[in-house]
Amino acid sequence: MTSMKISVLLLGYICATVAATSVSSLGASNCTRIPRKSRVVKYVDWPFTLNCNDVTSRDWLTAYNISLSPDAALTCYIRHPDQHYYSTETSITLNGSSSILTTYTVTQRYSTYCVSLEVEIELRPLPHHTCGEDVITALRGTSNIIFVESEISGKPLIFECEPAANAAADAVLPPAVQSSQITTKWIRTPVRKLSGSTSALQVAQPNQTCSDLPVYYLTNLKVRLLERHNKPKALEITGQDFYDPAVYTCMVQYGGQTAYISHAALCIKQKVSNNKKPNIMCTGSRNFFQDDSLTVSCTVTTKLGELKPDELEITWTKGTSTFCTKSDLLSSTAPSSGGHNSQCGLEDFTNTKKICFWRQPASNEVQPSSNTFKAYLTFNKMKVSDAGTYHVSVLYKGIPSDPATFTLVFDRTRMLVKMAAGLTVCLVVMVSLIVLWLVYRRYRFRIKLRWRRHFGKYQDDDKKNIVVLSYYYDCDLADETRKATETIITCIKQQLNSMQYKYYDSHEDLQAGGFSVSSLLQRLDDSHRMIIILTEEYIRDRWSKFEAEQGLINMENNRTKLIFVRVKGVKKALQGVEDFPSGLSDALKTARNIRWKPGMNSNLFKESVAYALPNLKRSPTPTTNNPSVNYVKLASCDESLASPVNGCASCV
Structure with a gap:
């Protein structure tokens, strides 16, 4: 057994020596x-x-x-x-x-x-800086970090635990050993974006170390680690949302030693629908009147994102005629074509890019999932021909929307109201003219007299006399009537003399023997006013009525105005006189009337007379036309003035 082992080892040594020799060669x-x-x-x-x-x-x-x-x-x-x-x-x-x-x-x-x-x-040797320092160094853009943009629930993101493409030459690859011999841990570091910078980021809490940072040992279903053959585990993120922006760092441990291999900064954009077809909605129907100004507003919805000037076009048509097209995003309105009295434009339109958040955004910072704005069509001085059915469509990046339809209806109510009002005005004018004509026919004499009273040209001081006095006086008069006549005449003459106004009294000419009808008519033409003292005897006396009628004729011809002084009982007496001229009755109703009552204050009566007289400036004149006349003293007045009654001294 021992010899066998030695043989095997010897054979292995020989093979290794042969292999080395062959490799060397x-x-x-x-x-x-x-x-x-x-x-x-x-x-x-x-x-x-x-x-x-x-x-x-x-x-x-x-x-x-x-x-x-x-x-x-x-x-x-x-x-x-x-x-x-x-x-x-x-x-x-x-x-x-x-x-x-x-x-x-x-x-x-x-x-x-x-x-x-x-x-x-x-x-x-292995680096000795902390995790936080390593992330800060990477975020400064020096090396070993990738910047990844994604949208909500976009494609799954996979981060490999190896140096980034922009890593410096000193980037260290993970150890080439079996996966079981290394430990891979992924760390999530929240960051914030620097204001005024498009890409510069900062660690949310830069003074913290790895253990103090929010570290997630990612074991849930949203984020998982992927096995790699003889490599550190990769990180996969699915269903990303606005909670996920951060820097993701892989930490590799081997033999109790740790190195930070790579960093990936992730930002998240708002999710945008895959449907690129735009949508537009308008109100169904609008009524308008003649010469109205009206704006039709439609809501347009497109995908969120920045548009180029030629990527959006809104067209307004009526029938087969296109009369307004809005395609220039830089201008606010576009004029209509073909002489239409309208213009179209956009409202609340913002051409903004999708924001990619490198940090968790606040709720008011999140962009809507679509871009919504108003497309409007404005009419000025509308006409009946503007009524009809209109269509509006949107062309977004070459993709057309379904056309929206709205109807403009001409409202004839205002026109009918105007016509009715015009007819009513015409009818009222016609009726008024007829009524005025009838009134004039019936009361033309009174109207003429009232006009003459207020607007006659009597204020010009172009006449010799101011007043012609007309009254009835006889010694056979009743005491009450005679005394009233004497008092009235005396007070009137006193007021005229105080104002230095010249007057004419036909009774004085008669007493002096120089009276004639022609002189009366001449004096009427040459006087501003005719004062008639109406008593019961005056309205029955034919000569007195003749004098009054001559004064009336002068008033009609805009030469002399009439002033009536009425004593008590005249109104009743007029009702009993059948032959009193109707013209004088009308004149009595339109001309100025001064009422005399027994016991009346003479100063008040004089003021009434003065108010009825013209306001003229005259030089001193004799108190009467005939100074040789015998005067009768009237006890009822302040001074002794002449009573122009010849032979009546015994009547005092």
Whole structure:
């Protein structure tokens, strides 16, 4: 038994010696050396393997003009400087006493040809910085980190535990040993984005160490570890959401020693529907009136994301005619074509990119899953021809929406109301004109007299006299009537003299023997006012009525205004007189009336007379037209003035 073991060991030694001799001979002859070196970094006491991946097809073309297929039968050996040979399956371990820099020769053979390449192995001790420091270094963009963008519930993400593509030359690969000999742990480090920077990130709590950071030993269904052959386990994330943005770091342990292999920063975007077809919705029907201004607003829904200027177009049509197209995202409105009194545009439209959050966003920061805005069509000064059925459609990135339809209905209510109002106004005007014509026909004389009273041109001081007095006086009058007449005449003359107004009294001319009808008519034409003292005897006396009628004629011709002074009992007396001129009755109703009552205050009566007289400035004049007339003293007045009654001194 012992001799058998010795034979086996001897046979193995002989085979190894033959193999070494054959390998040495292969590496020593007919081999073209590639004039460049490959360099990798390894940790002390960490096993590693070398392979022929550094020898490329380009090297074979350069050396022998041979293009090797990927499945070509190649042999590969690695030679140590001490003439030790290793296969690509052999694990190599360098301890702390080894040289910091060791050069291995990688030899690759094909048929009778041979290519060799030198690989420098830089030996380094394990890093002593903490997990947090390692993540911060990676986030500064120096090396060994990948930035991954994903959307909610996007494709599953797989992170391999190996140096990133942007790793520096000193990045260390995991040990080339069986998976059972290494332990892989993944760590999640929350980060925050620096303000004002598009890519710079910071650890949420940079002063914390690995053990203090939120570490998740990921064993749930959302995140799991994937087995790899002789490699550290990979990390798979499925169903990612806004809770998942962070830096994911794989930690590899071998022989009680730990190294951080790689980092992956993950940001999450809002999920967008796979359906790219846009949608538009409008109100069903709108009513409008003539000359109205109206805006039709439709809601447009598209996928979330930034649009180029030619990727969105909104078209408004009526029948087969396209009258407004909005395709310029930079302008607010677009004018209609074909002379339409309308314009179309967009409202609440924001052309924004999808935000990828490197940290967990706040609820008000999350973008909606779709982009919603308003497309509107505005009409100005609408006409009946604007009524009809309209269609609007959206073209989003070349994909059309289903057209939306709305109807504009012309409302004739306002037109009918306007027509009815116009007819009503016309009818009211016609009826008013008829009524006014009838009133004028019936009361034209009164209207004319009232017009003359208020708007006659009597204020111009172009006449000799101010007042013509007309009254009835006789010594046979009843005492009450005679005294009232005397008092009224005396007070009127006192007021006229105080205002320096000249007057004409026909009784004075009659007393002086110079009265005539022609002189009366001439004095009427040359006077502003005619004051008529109405008593019961006056309205029965034919001559008095003649004087009043002449004053009425002058008033109609806009030459003299009438003022009536009425004593008590006149109204009743007028009802009993059948031959009193109707014109004078109308004049009595339209002209100014001053009522005299027995015992009336003379100053109040004078003020009423003064108010009815024109406001003119006159120089002093004689108190009467005929100073030689005999005057009768009237005890009821303040002064002794003439009573122009001839031969009536005994009546006082």
